[in-house]
Amino acid sequence: MTDVRFIMGGIGLATALIAAGPALAQPAGEEILVEGQYGAAPDSVRTLSQAVSYADLDLSLAADRDELRQRVRLTARFLCDKLGEGGAGGSSLTPSCRDEAARGAMTRVGTIEEGFAPRGTTWVRGPAWKSPYPTDWPRRYP
Numbered sequence: 001m002t003d004v005r006f007i008m009g010g011i012g013l014a015t016a017l018i019a020a021g022p023a024l025a026q027p028a029g030e031e032i033l034v035e036g037q038y039g040a041a042p043d044s045v046r047t048l049s050q051a052v053s054y055a056d057l058d059l060s061l062a063a064d065r066d067e068l069r070q071r072v073r074l075t076a077r078f079l080c081d082k083l084g085e086g087g088a089g090g091s092s093l094t095p096s097c098r099d100e101a102a103r104g105a106m107t108r109v110g111t112i113e114e115g116f117a118p119r120g121t122t123w124v125r126g127p128a129w130k131s132p133y134p135t136d137w138p139r140r141y142p
Helices: 002-025 062-082 097-115
Strands: 031-037 047-053
Touching: 031 062, 031 097, 047 062, 062 097
Parallel strands: none
Antiparallel strands: 031 047
């Protein structure tokens, strides 16, 4: 009887972990996922993604909305550079990796901004977001 309970418990745990798998891949609460896809990457690598946090921003403020949009644009540039897109990106007929990555994330940013309420007096600013790209990029690519 003990063996059966042990086995059933193990199956239940495995089922819970499998069910939680997709949820674990999603970004945490106050993050936007930027996904870069580029056709010239090796067959084994076609996409990269990076979560961009806005936990330290109050999106009811224009300056903080601008900051989030800048983070998304620079993260898209970073991911697509890593995937091998150089220069200005794609041709005039096909959108660049950077344009597509930023466009997809900006759609989600717009949805969040539409429903965002001011943080209020009890809000505690989250930790500063640590960008994956070099620290001088905000000055180089305004």
